[in-house]
Amino acid sequence: MPVIVGVSVVVFSIVHLLPGDPVLAILSGANATPEQERELRAQLRLDDPLPVQYARFVARAAVGDFGRSIFTRRPVIQEIAEQLPSTLELAATAIVVASVVGLALGLLAAVWHDTWIDRAAMLVALGGVSMPSFWLGLLLIFVFSLQLGWLPATGQGGVNRLLLPAATIGLNYSAVIARLVRSSLLEVLGNGYISTARAKGLSEWGVTLKHALGNALIPVTTIIGVQLGNLLAGTIIVETVFSRRGMGRLAVTAVLDKDYPLIQGVVLVSALGYVLTNLLVDLSYSALDPRIRHREGAKA
Amino acid sequence: MKKIAVVGLAVLATVAWSASAFAQAKPGGKIVFAARQDIDTLDPHITNRAATRKILIQLTDTLTVINPKDGKVLPGLAESWEVARDGKSYTFKLKRNVKFHDGTPFDAAAVKATLDRIQEPLGAPGVARAFLGPYDGADVVDPNTVRVRFKQPYAPFLRMVALSPLAPLSPTAVQKMGQDFSRKPVGTGPFMVKEWIPKSHVTLVRNPDYAWPPSIAAHRGPAHLEEITWRFVLEATTRTAVLQTGEAQIAEDLSYADVAALEKHPDVRIVKGVPAGTPWTIFPNVQKFPTNELAVRRALHHAINKDAIVRVVFQGQSQAAGSLLQPPTPGFVAVNRELAPYDPARAKKILDDAGWKPGGDGIRVKDGKRLEILWIFGTNNGYEEMAPLIQGMAREVGIDIQLREQPRVQMYEAWRKGEHGIGELNWWFPDPSILTSNFHTGRLQAFNPPRLSDPEVDRLLDQASALTDEGPRMELYKKIQRMLVEMGAGIGLVDQVTIVGTRKEVQGFAFNVVTFPVLYDIALTR
Numbered sequence: 001m002p003v004i005v006g007v008s009v010v011v012f013s014i015v016h017l018l019p020g021d022p023v024l025a026i027l028s029g030a031n032a033t034p035e036q037e038r039e040l041r042a043q044l045r046l047d048d049p050l051p052v053q054y055a056r057f058v059a060r061a062a063v064g065d066f067g068r069s070i071f072t073r074r075p076v077i078q079e080i081a082e083q084l085p086s087t088l089e090l091a092a093t094a095i096v097v098a099s100v101v102g103l104a105l106g107l108l109a110a111v112w113h114d115t116w117i118d119r120a121a122m123l124v125a126l127g128g129v130s131m132p133s134f135w136l137g138l139l140l141i142f143v144f145s146l147q148l149g150w151l152p153a154t155g156q157g158g159v160n161r162l163l164l165p166a167a168t169i170g171l172n173y174s175a176v177i178a179r180l181v182r183s184s185l186l187e188v189l190g191n192g193y194i195s196t197a198r199a200k201g202l203s204e205w206g207v208t209l210k211h212a213l214g215n216a217l218i219p220v221t222t223i224i225g226v227q228l229g230n231l232l233a234g235t236i237i238v239e240t241v242f243s244r245r246g247m248g249r250l251a252v253t254a255v256l257d258k259d260y261p262l263i264q265g266v267v268l269v270s271a272l273g274y275v276l277t278n279l280l281v282d283l284s285y286s287a288l289d290p291r292i293r294h295r296e297g298a299k300a
Numbered sequence: 301m302k303k304i305a306v307v308g309l310a311v312l313a314t315v316a317w318s319a320s321a322f323a324q325a326k327p328g329g330k331i332v333f334a335a336r337q338d339i340d341t342l343d344p345h346i347t348n349r350a351a352t353r354k355i356l357i358q359l360t361d362t363l364t365v366i367n368p369k370d371g372k373v374l375p376g377l378a379e380s381w382e383v384a385r386d387g388k389s390y391t392f393k394l395k396r397n398v399k400f401h402d403g404t405p406f407d408a409a410a411v412k413a414t415l416d417r418i419q420e421p422l423g424a425p426g427v428a429r430a431f432l433g434p435y436d437g438a439d440v441v442d443p444n445t446v447r448v449r450f451k452q453p454y455a456p457f458l459r460m461v462a463l464s465p466l467a468p469l470s471p472t473a474v475q476k477m478g479q480d481f482s483r484k485p486v487g488t489g490p491f492m493v494k495e496w497i498p499k500s501h502v503t504l505v506r507n508p509d510y511a512w513p514p515s516i517a518a519h520r521g522p523a524h525l526e527e528i529t530w531r532f533v534l535e536a537t538t539r540t541a542v543l544q545t546g547e548a549q550i551a552e553d554l555s556y557a558d559v560a561a562l563e564k565h566p567d568v569r570i571v572k573g574v575p576a577g578t579p580w581t582i583f584p585n586v587q588k589f590p591t592n593e594l595a596v597r598r599a600l601h602h603a604i605n606k607d608a609i610v611r612v613v614f615q616g617q618s619q620a621a622g623s624l625l626q627p628p629t630p631g632f633v634a635v636n637r638e639l640a641p642y643d644p645a646r647a648k649k650i651l652d653d654a655g656w657k658p659g660g661d662g663i664r665v666k667d668g669k670r671l672e673i674l675w676i677f678g679t680n681n682g683y684e685e686m687a688p689l690i691q692g693m694a695r696e697v698g699i700d701i702q703l704r705e706q707p708r709v710q711m712y713e714a715w716r717k718g719e720h721g722i723g724e725l726n727w728w729f730p731d732p733s734i735l736t737s738n739f740h741t742g743r744l745q746a747f748n749p750p751r752l753s754d755p756e757v758d759r760l761l762d763q764a765s766a767l768t769d770e771g772p773r774m775e776l777y778k779k780i781q782r783m784l785v786e787m788g789a790g791i792g793l794v795d796q797v798t799i800v801g802t803r804k805e806v807q808g809f810a811f812n813v814v815t816f817p818v819l820y821d822i823a824l825t826r
Contacts, residue, residue, distance in 0.1 A: 245499035
């Protein structure tokens with residue numbers, strides 16, 4: 001809650017204090033007279049003092065009403081509701097891609113560490129981190145749409161239209177995950193209980209998958225949670241490159257148009273999403289780590 | 301026998317060839333149009349985005365139409381018209397048996413209701429209000445005759461009424477639909493809106509009852525295409541890609557750099573058009589030091605090598621601007637080559653004579669002040685590649701142009717306060733009265749990027765916009781262009797050019813006068 005309130009104040013101040021006037025943005029191209037400008041300013045209630053505008057914004061936002069977009073005149077909440085599912089779908093698929101690829105690379109690198117497999121896997125990871133998503137996205141379009149003709153380059157609907165954009169974001173983050181899985185696995189593999197497991201005669205894969213991986217995953221979960229915020233930011237570029245609808249596109253238009261209510265709505269909803277993800281991550285610790293679960297059990 | 305067989309074969313081949321050329325373009329089919337920009341609304345009276353108007357011209361008809369080939373005004377929904385001798389009213393005779401998409405008959409009352417609605421506070425006053433000018437009211441003379449009155453003589457009206465923001469709308473739909481009208485506007489045009497998925501696409505379907513195209517159309521009756529998906533594909537590289545893969549049949553505003561490669565693509569055709577309006581133009585601020593000095597403005601114009609900009613930035617796809625208007629605009633006269641040719645030596649001499657002497661770093665100095673000009677250029681405004689090039693050219697003659705990028709909204713604010721040394725602006729517009737927007741004292745609070753307030757220019761602009769006689773009116777605009785270039789109030793750089801790519805199966809693609817795509821005549825060969 002404090003996070004959300006803080007975000008609301010910051011967002012409101014930033015959009016109103018930065019230079020740039022939505023009334024002028026609307027009128028650009030219209031050749032309007034100063035009198036038409038005053039009329040519009042009054043209509044949008046942008047002529048009230050800022051504290052009054054903030055109070056109105058908070059009172060409404062508290063009941064889920066972010067007002068109407070200055071440009072489309074439709075309720076902000078409706079604009080967001082139309083775009084959010086597309087972004088969630090993209091983000092969820094991207095996380096799956098990132099986790100699967102990241103885990104696989106990390107595992108390979110850890111099990112065969114200090115061999116050429118390790119170095120190859122980390123090289124792939126380095127490539128993934130270093131490549132900006134607009135470049136990677138265009139590259140994927142070039143290879144899979146233009147050269148091979150396997151997948152469509154743009155649009156919405158169906159897994160085949162989701163794969164390229166999700167892979168673009170996912171590959172970027174898989175690199176981070178891969179490196180973390182590797183280092184944290186290596187650390188866990190050095191522990192005493194692993195030697196015990198080995199002594200029991202378990203195969204190396206058995207040791208890694210059954211005994212080590214669970215513990216190694218705890219920091220990985222945290223990083224996936226933290227990355228989720230960045231991942232949402234990543235959708236802005238990817239949605240544009242692949243011309244998908246979504247929150248990223250909405251945010252960019254809102255900022256360029258200085259559409260105050262829309263910016264505020266988008267940022268608040270994103271902040272809410274961030275808070276909820278962190279909560280989920282915290283809860284998942286107790287599922288993954290018996291120590292946390294039992295400590296809390298003991299307290300109760 | 302052999303000879304006959306050969307002739308027979310030749311005849312057969314000829315028949316087959318002509319059949320493939322003409323008969324294969326069949327009615328029906330669907331296309332995807334990859335558009336550069338998203339839309340804000342579909343209400344013709346609220347929008348001021350070209351992106352929206354490109355869709356609106358598929359949905360509406362206008363009272364007049366402009367022939368893109370010669371700029372002449374032709375009948376549209378109005379069969380004929382009379383202009384009052386004082387230029388203050390226009391009487392239109394309307395076509396009969398025309399219906400809006402919702403079945404409402406099109407008549408004089410509908411025209412009046414449409415024009416009256418533009419005056420209502422609908423929220424933002426869009427371009428429609430600007431196009432309607434000094435509107436006073438409209439009278440329904442009889443069901444098929446409407447008279448439109450103005451407070452002052454308004455000569456540009458016959459061309460303004462050819463634009464979609466002034467197109468007749470169904471008064472019953474406006475009444476019934478309320479806010480929803482901006483999602484699904486109802487006109488008389490060859491296509492209708494089926495749905496609009498924000499940030500994704502608008503689906504247009506054929507109007508099966510359409511039977512009243514303007515005379516410049518290539519066919520009569522309903523449109524050939526059944527459906528158009530108007531997809532927003534913001535990234536230029538992606539638009540090129542979807543054209544190559546065939547995901548889109550038409551892609552607009554292709555990157556200049558991609559054109560050469562696409563021209564070699566076996567399944568793609570490149571179509572180029574030059575819109576009426578104004579070229580890519582920069583405007584020195586005549587009220588601010590140092591561009592308040594005529595010598596500085598003239599020198600700057602001589603220092604700019606427009607052909608080099610065409611080569612480097614436009615990859616040879618356009619041409620150096622001839623004036624402050626684009627060639628297809630009525631009244632255009634090429635004055636730049638005569639009055640302001642590229643001539644760095646002359647630029648230097650003008651500055652020398654005005655007392656600007658080169659300083660230690662090559663930048664000129666006068667009375668202890670450096671020759672520095674601040675160019676505030678807008679984000680994504682199309683000038684970002686030209687700006688550094690021009691900066692380099694100006695440096696050659698000792699002018700230091702400083703570049704500052706700002707979002708467009710902030711750029712406009714800077715203009716109003718007069719903080720800029722150079723401003724940039726270009727328009728799509730069918731009438732030379734666009735010069736009023738750029739240079740009239742009355743527009744200091746709106747655009748007028750050079751911050752010009754010159755009584756003689758104002759007088760000529762006012763006179764020209766009141767003259768309904770085309771001949772003398774265009775002569776006045778020619779005189780004004782010459783004056784403005786001599787004053788250095790605007791520097792036309794390069795003509796705007798619109799580049800669209802279509803798949804080979806697309807037949808009958810056409811541009812309107814401002815190079816918006818006209819999809820009515822399009823048919824697919826299969």
